[in-house]
Amino acid sequence: MHRIRKFFLKQQPVFITIIAVLLAFVIVGLILAATGRNPFNAVYFFVRGAFGNMFNTTDTISRVIPLTIAGIAFLVGAQSSVFNVGIEGQLLLGAMASAVVGYIVKLPAYIHLPLMLLAGALAGGLYALIPAWLKTKRKVNEILSTIMLNYPATYFTHFLVLKVIPIEGVVPATPFIEETARLPILIEGTQLHAGVFVMIMVVIFAYYLLYKTSLGYEMRAVGYNKTAARFHGIPVEKRMNFAFFLSGMMAGLAGAVEVAGVHYRFLDQFSPGYGFDSITVALVGLLNPFGVVISATLFGALKTGILEMSVYSGIPRQLTTLINGIVVLCVAAKDMLGGWYARIFRGKDTYEAQKEISQ
């Protein structure tokens, strides 16, 4: 009994997050029931929609890929106390840069594909250097600057596909990229593309960087306590600039992988807000690289599962937004849940008390 309790205590943040997510589902279930629908029926179609067959499963995975990479983008910033809310903009620029490299350049695949991915990453990374400069040199709060910088990026790509790049067909988009710049489909007839390997590499890279290298240790030290970092010879501004750059690179890479694996061109408004979702994904993933994969799977499944659910059970699609919102609310209310959790597993301390002391 004691060991079980200890285990639950040690994993407190993990379990609280799981409870928060479950709670969100219960609330949604109640809403469904209240509007005269059968929640269990809905769950059935939801799970079937997300993982019911090969096609659905691979569709889900293909959404998990950009969510994970973008989630890692937020994570590497946040671990160094850089709150990059501009991932959407960096992702769009990355997608555009990679699409341009993908259709203009003619090269063999083994070099073309890496080059186009790199172009995407660099575009995102360089764009993130603007808020980095604003933050470390001009002390401009990065949450404001990054959120604002989403707009120029969106409208710039919009402008490019509408006015500058010759339009093929009716949709505003760039021309298709060369075969050599595409991520191959892994299973014939499905959406599952080789971007899944890029995703795995990104996750392992982030974990390795943050927890196995001196650089990552320094980034985390900056994230937790800048004064102490400075006192111990860590160049705080440099590390933050690097975190911005890396975060932007990951965001750009997420966009490039979408282009190379799914759309094969830059399609105007192709991103259903992956950049914004990345923040929730990273936070629900507890800013842990592997946690991000799990939470991205959840949010990816939300996107595909709801589709089928709405078709078969007559529940409106807009519910995705609602469920998303409720999950976010529940996760944000974690502190309250934490209080109950602690009461069950720790005696009666309130979570607040723990925090107040630790301030």
Next chain:
Amino acid sequence: MAYILELHDICKHFGNVLANDHVSLKVEKGTVHSIVGENGAGKTTLMNILYGLYKQTSGEIFIDGTKVDIESPSDAIELGIGMIHQHFKLIPAMTVAENVMLGEEPTLGKVFLDLKKINERTLELSDKYGLAVNPKSMVEEISVGIRQRVEILKALYRNANILILDEPTALLTPQESEDLFRIIERLRKDGKTILFISHKLKEIMQISNNITVLRDGKVVDTVKKEDTDEVHLARLMVGRDVFLKPAPKPKKIGEAILRVEHVTAVNEYHHPVLNDVTFDVRSGEVLGVAGVDGNGQTELVKALIGLQPLSGGKIFIYDQEITHLSVKKMRSAGIGVIPEDRLQEGLVEDFSVQENLFLGLQRSQPFSNGTNINWGAVRSNAEELVKVYDIRTPNIEHKARLLSGGNQQKIIVAREIFHAPDTIIASQPTRGLDIAATDFVHEQLIKQRDAGKGVLLFSLSLDEIMLLSTRIAVIYKGAIVAVVNKDDVTPEDLGLMMLGGSYEHIPA
């Protein structure tokens, strides 16, 4: 005898750690009741339970003979309990009076602050207990000692009858401590009850009526002041005799390792903070820097590690000039530092104990090959230091945040002394340490000295300066006004010089 406060069999578990083990305590009204014990003995935990920050696992609390249930600090305040935290929770951009009244301010028609009344009431309270604070000064402009009084005022304004002071003197100068004791005496005479925690047994003997000794979470004994003395208390605390003894004479003093020449610096308002500072630290000696707090010590430490921009002067390690180098380069040139503010400067609280024990060394052998961390080396280093320095932690993966104050300090001291480069700058190295740990840290510093390193010691405690120093530099208004051999001065001489008094210079 009426007891204002009784604790019956209080237990507190943190996971596997038993921080309080059946603690029972009776506190008489109108007394100063001190609580002493080793680092990690459970003093702060017990006080936090009383103030409603933690809930005891078992046990009962009685106030004025009635059983009470304290669920939160607001319950505690309701019951007349006030706590003065070591890390003050004041708002710097507001005035003293506004801080005191915060949350319960008198208003005009429930909308506007009644500033006149706010100031008047603060002044009234301050005068009643001789706190001597100006209600209108901004908190950001007042000293640590005064800030503490503002905290006391806050508690008094909320009608506290029991005041908890957890290591209130750790951050104070000796003079400020004396002032605080006068205030405490006045509060006591007025019928307030004070719970007082300190590691300085001299203070305990000076102001207590009763003293409770904790060890490993258990009450060892509660004694009357008249029936005990410092030696006896120390024995009760640690289970053996400990005295702080003067350091043995240095074995061999060598050449100057650290040389500071005509260093000058100004603060952000262009006021001089370091004024033509010149001194050196030699191999095999401890150079103590004596001075009243706020005379440039903080800036000097920062200058020596590359965090204070200089407007003039030079700093050398041996013959290498290190002025204007980055912190990293100055450190690798051979400077190590124990910073004065452990939570802000010395530790990353959210790092584990083992991660903290190689902070600053994350790119040096054996912890790293420059790129990758060698976690095996990190672990064995942590295990060794935890053992040698007796850092009380359940395991080395425990977050530093969860350790007791003194044990956090031990992490910093252990890291910096164990991996000491040529010069160690030790700023308040024993702040918050119990007597045994203080003695141990003194020994370690002397060991480094005798290994041929130079130690630059900053301490607010003249006693500590006198115990450890080979030579003493006196700092006053940003300038080193004298450097003297320890054997040539008395604490009284030093006290005078620290206040700007002149002294016939004895060539050191």
